[in-house]
Amino acid sequence: MLGKVNHIAIAVPDLVQATAAYRDTLGARVSQSQALPEHGVTVVFVELPNTKVELLEPLGADSPIAAFLAKNPDGGMHHICYEVEDILDARDQLKAAGARVLGNGEPKIGAHGKPVLFLHPKDFFGTLIELEQL
Amino acid sequence: MLGKVNHIAIAVPDLVQATAAYRDTLGARVSQSQALPEHGVTVVFVELPNTKVELLEPLGADSPIAAFLAKNPDGGMHHICYEVEDILDARDQLKAAGARVLGNGEPKIGAHGKPVLFLHPKDFFGTLIELEQL
Numbered sequence: 001m002l003g004k005v006n007h008i009a010i011a012v013p014d015l016v017q018a019t020a021a022y023r024d025t026l027g028a029r030v031s032q033s034q035a036l037p038e039h040g041v042t043v044v045f046v047e048l049p050n051t052k053v054e055l056l057e058p059l060g061a062d063s064p065i066a067a068f069l070a071k072n073p074d075g076g077m078h079h080i081c082y083e084v085e086d087i088l089d090a091r092d093q094l095k096a097a098g099a100r101v102l103g104n105g106e107p108k109i110g111a112h113g114k115p116v117l118f119l120h121p122k123d124f125f126g127t128l129i130e131l132e133q134l
Numbered sequence: 135m136l137g138k139v140n141h142i143a144i145a146v147p148d149l150v151q152a153t154a155a156y157r158d159t160l161g162a163r164v165s166q167s168q169a170l171p172e173h174g175v176t177v178v179f180v181e182l183p184n185t186k187v188e189l190l191e192p193l194g195a196d197s198p199i200a201a202f203l204a205k206n207p208d209g210g211m212h213h214i215c216y217e218v219e220d221i222l223d224a225r226d227q228l229k230a231a232g233a234r235v236l237g238n239g240e241p242k243i244g245a246h247g248k249p250v251l252f253l254h255p256k257d258f259f260g261t262l263i264e265l266e267q268l
Contacts, residue, residue, distance in 0.1 A: 001160055001161030002156075002160050002161060002162040002164070002180075002182060003182070003183060004183045004184040004185075005139070005142070005184060005187075006183050008139070008214060010143060010244070010259065010260075010261055012259040012260075013259070014168060014259075017204055017259075018259050021257070021259070022136075023234075024231065025228060025231040025233055025257075026135055026136050026216075026228075026263075027135030027136060027227070028135070028136040044135075047178060048137070048138060048139050048216070049137060049138045050138040050139055050184045050185055051139050051184055051185055052137075052141075053214070055259075070161075072260055074256060074259060074260035075259035075260040075261070076150050076211075076255075076259070076260035076261060077210075077211035077214070077261055080142060080187070080211070081167060081172040082160075085173070090197060092159075092160060094159070097158065098159075099159055112214070119209070121210075123147040123153050123155070123159075124155060125144065125147070125148075125151075125155070125189075125209035125210070126144075126146075126162075126206055126208035126209040126210035126211075127144055127210060127211055129160075132189075
């Protein structure tokens with residue numbers, strides 16, 4: 001079921017500082033920042049040769065990463081996103097295996113404009129997993 | 135400086151259960167487990183098309199992931215490893231930029247038999263970064 005690692009998401013308290021660290025200190029190629037108010041984050045893509053890191057800063061009052069940053073004020077790794085061919089098929093297989101899909105179980109349109117689902121981190125050893133249909 | 139994401143390391147309290155979840159529930163290809171007593175972990179590789187996830191379970195009394203699991207008993211994302219061409223050159227650039235290298239600053243031979251360094255997570259927004267020379 002799991003395809004490529006689409007991205008590793010890192011929540012940061014200060015996107016300007018984090019972008020500078022990845023660009024200037026680590027010498028990586030970084031994108032312009034993009035505000036995604038409907039997703040409650042501002043994002044910068046760190047473009048590696050085989051995948052991406054996404055630096056996320058909370059945007060707005062209901063950001064989905066606000067609680068994570070309250071618990072981890074320095075920031076930290078927030079989730080891993082894997083590509084899947086068919087997200088409904090993946091969801092049905094996962095539910096049949098006893099895994100919990102967050103929310104109402106229906107895919108939403110994610111930050112890349114593709115259908116996504118999140119899986120409960122308690123079912124995957126503390127790791128929040130996002131699935132994205134390409 | 136940063137090359138490919140070599141792996142994403144996930145610390146887990148029970149490697150047998152975690153391997154089963156990635157293999158059976160998530161449908162990923164997983165390796166046999168390998169005990170690496172000199173690194174204080176037992177590891178299973180989850181092989182994705184573009185990179186690897188490494189599931190790590192503590193091994194022995196001085197495991198480097200024991201403190202992380204004491205703080206995160208369910209497990210969680212532990213570090214990201216990036217490939218670099220020249221680890222001494224990378225280290226010198228990082229130190230010149232003010233980043234802290236863990237330990238004595240000299241590369242050690244990592245779990246893949248290659249020279250590695252770890253960077254202080256406080257300098258990278260809560261993310262522990264490993265650099266590995268290919």
